[in-house]
Amino acid sequence: MSGRLAGKVALVTGAARGQGRSHAVHLAREGADVMLVDLCADIPTTRYPLATVEDLDQTARQVEKLERRAVILRGDVRDRKALEQAVALAVSELGGLDVVVANAGIAPLGADGTAQTFVDSFDVDFVGVVNTFSAAIPHLPEGASLIATGSVAAIRGAVDNPASGPGGAGYALAKTMIVQYTKALAKQLAPQKIRVNAVHPTNCNTDMLHNDGMYRLFRPDLEHPVTEDVMDAFGTIQAMPIPYVDPADVSHAVVYLASDESRYVTGLQLTVDAGAAL
Numbered sequence: 001m002s003g004r005l006a007g008k009v010a011l012v013t014g015a016a017r018g019q020g021r022s023h024a025v026h027l028a029r030e031g032a033d034v035m036l037v038d039l040c041a042d043i044p045t046t047r048y049p050l051a052t053v054e055d056l057d058q059t060a061r062q063v064e065k066l067e068r069r070a071v072i073l074r075g076d077v078r079d080r081k082a083l084e085q086a087v088a089l090a091v092s093e094l095g096g097l098d099v100v101v102a103n104a105g106i107a108p109l110g111a112d113g114t115a116q117t118f119v120d121s122f123d124v125d126f127v128g129v130v131n132t133f134s135a136a137i138p139h140l141p142e143g144a145s146l147i148a149t150g151s152v153a154a155i156r157g158a159v160d161n162p163a164s165g166p167g168g169a170g171y172a173l174a175k176t177m178i179v180q181y182t183k184a185l186a187k188q189l190a191p192q193k194i195r196v197n198a199v200h201p202t203n204c205n206t207d208m209l210h211n212d213g214m215y216r217l218f219r220p221d222l223e224h225p226v227t228e229d230v231m232d233a234f235g236t237i238q239a240m241p242i243p244y245v246d247p248a249d250v251s252h253a254v255v256y257l258a259s260d261e262s263r264y265v266t267g268l269q270l271t272v273d274a275g276a277a278l
Contacts, residue, residue, distance in 0.1 A: 004259040006031035009094040011086060013037045013077050013132055014104030016051030018206035019149065021059045022247035023101050023254045025066070030255055032099065033069040035090035036060055037083070039104070040074045043124070045117040045167065046108040048211035069094055077104045077128030083135035097139050099258040102132040103149040108167030109213035121170030126177050133185065133196075142193045145258050148182055149250075150200040151175040152273040153237075163217055175200075179269055186267035195266040197257045202273035203234050203244035239275025 010027045014020035016038035024034045040053045056072050063070035071093050075082030090097045105125045108117050129148045136146070154175030161168070178198055186196035203209055210227065218233040219225040234243035250272045256262055257270070271277050 002030060004030040004255065004261065005099070008032040008098040008258070009035070009090055009096050010099035010101065010258065011035040011037065011090050011097060011132075011136065012101045012103055013128065014051075015059050016040060016055035017059070018051075018208060019201070019204060019247045019250055020101075020103045021055075021062070022251045023103060024059055024070075025062050026248070026251035026255050027099065027101075027258060028063040028066045028068040028070075030259070031068070032258070033094045034063050034071075035086055035094060035097075036063070036070055036072045037075050037077070037086045037104070039076050043106060043108075043120055045113065045120045046106045047110070047213060048207065050106070077102075077131055078123045080131045080135060083131045087135045087139055091139055096141070097136060097144070098141065099145050099147070100132060100136045100140075101147045101149070101254060101258075102129040104128050105149060105208065107171050107208050107214065109164045109171075109217050110167065111163055111165040113165035113167045115166060118166035118170040121167045122174045125171055125174030126181075129178060130181065137189070137194075140192075140194050143260070143263065144194045145262070146185070146189075146194065146196045147254055147257050148178050148198040150178040150198045150269070152200045152202045152271050152276045155179070155200055155269075155271070155277055163220060167213075168217075182269070183267045190266060195257070195262065197262075197266060197268040197270060199250055199253045199257070200269060200271045200273065200277075201245060201250045202238055202271075202276040204250060205244045205246050209234075209244060237276050238273065239278045242274050245272060245274060
């Protein structure tokens with residue numbers, strides 16, 4: 001542990017698995033205590049399984065193995081009250097709040113989606129960021145850091161196509177709006193020396209990537225593509241010859257934006273994308 005975040009308290013949404021778990025563990029490794037928030041339930045319009053209570057407990061155990069405190073809360077980022085409760089827990093049990101990572105997200109892809117699929121995708125992926133930041137802002141000290149998870153896919157327009165369906169449209173709109181939202185909020189909070197930035201990953205090796213809807217988007221020629229069928233197609237997104245980045249690659253960027261090393265970095269749209277945006 002290098003202690004880049006020693007004495008800090010962080011809140012991470014979507015913390016039960018994937019990028020969220022990785023971010024929580026990396027923040028803890030640098031000395032932060034972590035408030036872990038996740039729905040731990042499926043959303044009907046999202047056809048791949050979402051994280052479970054057991055997943056969230058496992059994240060907490062990994063944080064605690066690093067001798068940092070972990071507090072968990074099952075909450076829906078679409079519910080502002082749930083986020084306010086999470087912030088209150090962080091402040092009361094962990095002693096404050098310095099870093100907020102609005103990471104929770106879904107990607108319910110498929111041309112057979114419905115209007116509700118669009119609503120759920122947009123609400124989790126954008127409204128969830130707004131709710132998380134809005135709940136936290138009244139409690140943040142000078143020097144605090146707000147970090148949102150966007151997507152290079154939305155920046156380059158790869159998701160906003162008919163094959164991705166209403167869920168893909170909601171995802172693309174949400175991730176695109178994160179860019180403008182974080183820039184505008186960064187300007188508003190700059191006088192308080194509170195920073196607001198976004199990270200935009202490319203394909204990332206998580207359950208959001210490895211599911212039937214995503215596989216069929218990349219291989220529409222196959223009825224039921226499996227992992228080996230899509231690896232070459234995944235690689236077409238990045239300029240570098242890789243199919244995806246790992247969650248840790250994104251977490252390194254998150255730790256930088258959370259630490260004082262980036263104390264004057266705000267409004268940044270940081271791509272972790274192996275050249276996908278190129």
